[in-house]
Amino acid sequence: MKFGKEFEAQMVPEWKEAYTDYNYLKTLLKDLQRHKQRSNPPATPAGLKRNLTLYRAFSGLIQRQTHHSRDPYEQDIESQPIMVNSVERDGSACYQTTFLMVAEEGGEFEMVYFKRLDDEFNKVDKFYRSKVEEVMKEAAMLNKQMDALIAFRIKVEKPFQWLNSTLEMTHLASDVSNSAAVLSSSTPRAAKLHGKQTGSVGMAKETINEDNIHNGQSDDFSGRKDDEIQLNGQTFQTDKDKDNRGTKLAPLEVLNHVRLNNTLETPCSTIESFLNYSKQTELQFNRKNLKKIEEQLKRAFIEFHRKLRLLKNYSFLNTLAFSKIMKKYDKITSRSAAKAYVRMVDDSYLGSSDEVIGLIEKVEKTFIKHFSNSNRNNGLNLLRPTQTRARHRITFSTGFLAGCTAPLVLALTLIIRARKIVNHPGSTQYMETMFPLYSLFGFIVLHMFMYAANIYFWRRYRVNQSFIFGFKQGSMLSFLDVLLLAFALAALALGGVLANLDMEMDPKTKDYEVFTELIPLLLVIIVIAILSFPFNIMYRSSRLFLLTCLFHCICAPLYKVTLPDFFLADQFTSQVQALRSFEFYICYYGWEDFNRRQNTCDSNNIFRTFSFIVAVIPYWCRCLQCLRRLFEEKDAMHGYNAGKYFLTVSAVCLRTAYSLYLGMTWKVLAWVFSICAAIFSTYWDIVVDWGLLRKNSKNRWLRDKLIMPHKSVYFAAMVLNILLRFAWLQTVLDFKVNFLHKQAMISIIASLEIVRRGIWNFFRVENEHLNNVGKFRAFKSVPLPFNYDEAEDEDD
Known part of the structure; x- marks a missing residue:
């Protein structure tokens, strides 16, 4: 199957407009190819094709032997047909390609092609950034839900032993503060640097054990001591105390600031809401409520993991599409511009950020530990259901x-x-x-x-x-x-x-x-x-x-x-x-x-x-x-x-x-x-x-x-x-x-x-x-079990 059909088959249907318009770029290259064929028709007689082919193969072999140790991109910067720069446009970082050989035959076609190519790349990069921001905010929300779940679980299963026990918090968005710098970086070099930093954080191992922490004090598994995280000017407060000691509140104290959402609608609840009759009930710590909470959070994690996987696939497919289209450009024009452009794509946020990969690993680790009884196979089967085949x-x-x-x-x-x-x-x-x-x-x-x-x-x-x-x-x-x-x-x-x-x-x-x-x-x-x-x-x-x-x-x-x-x-x-x-x-x-x-x-x-x-x-x-x-x-x-x-x-x-x-x-x-x-x-x-x-x-x-x-x-x-x-x-x-x-x-x-x-x-x-x-709606909203009090949210 050709890449164009495979590319279209693997798209998220609701995001189709946000993908690279690969077919349109191919159309521009075909117009460029037809123009070159009209301007420079082949003059080689048919009988000489075989000898010329052999000569080109032999000269290429000699050339490879002579220059195999040198990178063509580093050989001569001035001989490159394009130059890609990062510019500021409407308050966000964009990429602009300058075609340096406009004076040559067909140069205007190539200039139009790179203009459209930059538009497509900036569209993809902007969309990817916005989606990463969304999943980071959702990860911070799931953090708070997991804090309340673990406290609720301890209250139900060990109601008299929690003072001497530990409370492990699975901070999915531990690298959000680092990702803020990545999202705001305007140069490929800065984006690449921050991507490496967040990747190192994302790959950090969980080092905290529930049985080895005393007095309810714990850190997240990345070793961070900050009491808040920043993302595009918005502050998300962690569950740590606001003093400089980095200590936590008592493990079960988080339950004083939450209440259960009434996600199960009944005719009685509908009538009560219509009559503005609000009935405040205290949290009931029993296994029935615990099972409901776990089921709701399990569905939320499964949907969140699916969103992350599709976002990862979005990044991979578009990166591959730009690589393929530039190879076609080099083949048609006999230039060597693909390496420079693909290097820019790799250095950009789309190609270098690994927040999504880090979140996928953390979600899988959390889900396996807390929702599948540490059974990795069962947990991954729930998170990655295989597509049903026709029997x-x-x-x-x-x-x-x-x-x-x-x-x-x-x-x-x-x-x-x-x-x-x-x-x-x-x-x-x-x-x-x-x-x-x-x-x-x-x-x-x-x-x-x-x-x-x-x-x-x-x-x-x-x-x-x-x-x-x-x-x-x-x-x-x-x-x-x-x-x-x-x-x-x-x-x-x-x-x-x-x-x-x-x-x-x-x-x-x-x-x-x-x-x-x-x-x-x-x-x-x-x-x-x-x-x-x-x-x-x-x-x-x-x-x-x-x-x-x-x-x-x-x-x-x-x-x-x-x-x-x-x-x-x-x-x-x-x-x-x-x-x-x-x-x-x-x-x-x-x-x-x-x-x-x-x-x-x-x-x-x-x-x-x-x-x-x-x-x-x-x-x-x-x-x-x-x-x-x-x-x-x-x-x-x-x-x-x-x-x-x-x-x-x-x-x-x-x-x-x-x-x-x-x-x-x-x-x-x-x-x-x-x-x-x-x-x-x-x-x-x-x-x-x-x-x-x-x-x-x-x-x-x-x-x-x-x-x-x-x-x-x-x-x-x-x-x-x-x-x-x-x-x-x-x-x-x-x-x-x-x-x-x-x-x-x-x-x-x-x-x-x-x-x-x-x-x-x-x-x-x-x-x-x-x-x-x-509206780019590709995921259903899953109701969460816990709702934090508004006063507590304002304090945070």
Whole structure:
């Protein structure tokens, strides 16, 4: 694989704009090469190529033997084609390259190339500095969290022996004061010098033992005695006393200045915060709280370590990219400028600083000691999870179940046609009872197929859906996993349909009518049992994640609304017909109609009432979620979104009333509200959720940044969204299709809505990904367990 493709494949998707634009620099070099070829065409005859090649190889061998002990860079400074200097620009150090051979042929092209090269390098260097500042501040924060954790652990495990014990503090940011000088250095030599100093500190060994320190006095493992650290003018106070003796406070005294954060939100806590009821509780030193604190800090360290590794990879990839592009420049121009420029890159902060490497080592050492019981292998496996590979059994099982589903569909079609079930006198009754029961599985399977397609295209176009949805690293389902589940459910449902038909038509089993009618209910029970299975098999983490989001949707607005919560609620707005089918299950089996094979649900007033409630539940949940976000974020857009869902609730209620009672008044009201809701929802889909139809965008009527290479895909998606949005108006228009039963027509319209939702999913997540890219958001924020008192922070 060429370096350009490898470089793009290893980028952090959200940081793509901050990487070196390697392809653009290659384009500049190609323009330079074409200019040189036009200006100096090769005049060597083809027949002399071999002799000239041999002569050049021989002369090169002599030259290497003569000058092998001299560095070409030190041979003659004046013969260098470029000169790189460090300059001050906007209060920060930048690098500027002066091309010394402008007068030569094509010199203006080379001057433009170095100007763009400097812009790219300064962009990368500035971004790297800013990210290092962030991780240093985060390291100082984790220091204080570890201080409190170790004190809390001693209080729980050795409550009566802490006065004679020791307290080891793992100062991750012990070299922050040294890094401040590095960040402010303006010359490559100073940056290199400070990088070496911080590297020596970062490699220092931990020399303090918990059992050998008396009276609560300790130093950090780098031997520092300072009581505070400086970073860009900001002061971070350590836990040392402010006198010159460098002693600490008593080990457990830090607990007097902290309290536990309430990171576990419950409906009761939400109501208390809404009523401004604050309940101050003292720290409870028990093993349950200790386990919670350790789990939270463990997640924080894992995420912090991942951030450091990606930052280290960012530095390595960009440094390598500048080296590669300069080698290409030397090859095209036959100059020797690469060594001077690469030396500048190595001496810069990007190439010489090792704060990140030092922090990685310290994080690993701390994590192994305090969170993996000093087991290095287990600790590193948690910090560096291996990427899940596609397992052959998943691929085989998916193909096998797909092969089972296809003949089952064919067999079902042939049985219906051969036995003329559609034209059977009792077909109407069968369609009104059995079709709604089995169509539930069809809606779910279709939605899973669309979601599998979404996952495939998100991965293909490098949309970071794992970060967007907040999945744990390594727990995200691949599209093959989703297809496996979809084909398994499809085969199970089709097998149930065929068994039902066979038992119905076979005279030997016709007496078992009650058992025949129970087959759909058994299938639903099996699916619910698998979904709620508590043991760690069959994608337990994904099932738990789904059930948690579902519970948050049902309890809206009592939980903080996150993207997975409202994304799942949006999926249910496209599964209204599936929810009605589930309601039909309760009515059909609850009122024991299955014993008489009669469908009396439509004439039941309770069923009719719940037809309204079930249809509006998803939209009402989304409305409440929008109101919760409006209350927290004070963004008027959430209020408009809540109004959109309230309008949709009105339209759904009027359509349901028209389908149950009929009448011109209900029809007119259903028409008006449905059209208004469709127009409002279509505008919101395309403009707000997808971010398209931007008039002043560089991509006309789209947006500035696009992931799909073909713009026609976006216009086709907008047209499809409009058509499919208005497809369900058929329930109001009540078109008659002679060869389709009413239930079949309803199912087709519901399936079209599911397809529309699948298209919406891709572009909604794409727009969210591009928003994260624009703000360089690549990591999720992990809540920390301890919160230091404000008074204590001010004293620090």
